[in-house]
Amino acid sequence: MRSTTTDPPSGIGMKGRIVDNVTFGRDSGVREVSSQSYPAMTPFAAIFARAVARKGGEAALDRILATTAPRPPAEIASTPDDRILAEMTRRIFYAGFSSKVIDDKWPAFETGFNRFDPNACAFMSEEHFDRLLQDRGIVRNAAKIKSVQINAQFLLDLKTEHGSAARFFANWDDTDYVGLLDVLKKRASHLGGDAAGRFLRGIGKPAFVTSPDMVAALIREGVIDRAPTGKRDLAIIQAAFNRWSSESGRDLTAISRILAMSVDSSETAPSSRSGRPPA
16 A cells, blocks of 8 residues: 655655756765655555565564674774775675685685785785785686775775774764765775675675665665666665655665565566575
């Protein structure tokens, strides 16, 4: 059943509607979204009920959600920056490779990158870089190896600006999650798209991931009419998530996964259904 409310959150652009004046991100100013008119949104309780029915009950769904539960901000802020860099690197190398292959090789990654000490990685010598390119213990992808050095410098910059990189991520407001994605895309390396969201989940930060199932759910609910392709689309999605979070008390990760698990197989393209990590 659809909600009868006619006052949707700022920024929700439904099918056939026009959304204007979208800007967001702390680096470029406060995000604002205005629009002409909107149909009603589906209450999140109805979406949750669909997911419960598909997963065999509320207890079963809760067990699934618990596997990606976010950490409290204080715990994220206490994470050593070398572990932040390690998680960035793991997610970057997962892209395009089997996660099992990367996990099996991970001890060699830890050794090769000096346990991801940001100072050591940021000031990596050319000789060290060349040794890594010859190291059969890791995946020898030059661009991704270089990304470790760039991201280490990014974390050192965050430490100078915020006391620690972990504190920066912990303190970022979840209602402007898309602004954080923009920071990662602009200032980090190889952390655009899903890799950024999965990195943030990996350190315990609430995050939505635009997986095929989650996108299918948003299309079904009329939030978007196609897969997101830029800042405007992400701002629209953010506004929907903010509304559903306020309504349900759930975090971005839980909402993202519940949306994905509410989708029937017929709603997602067959080529997108196999071998996917959690949405």
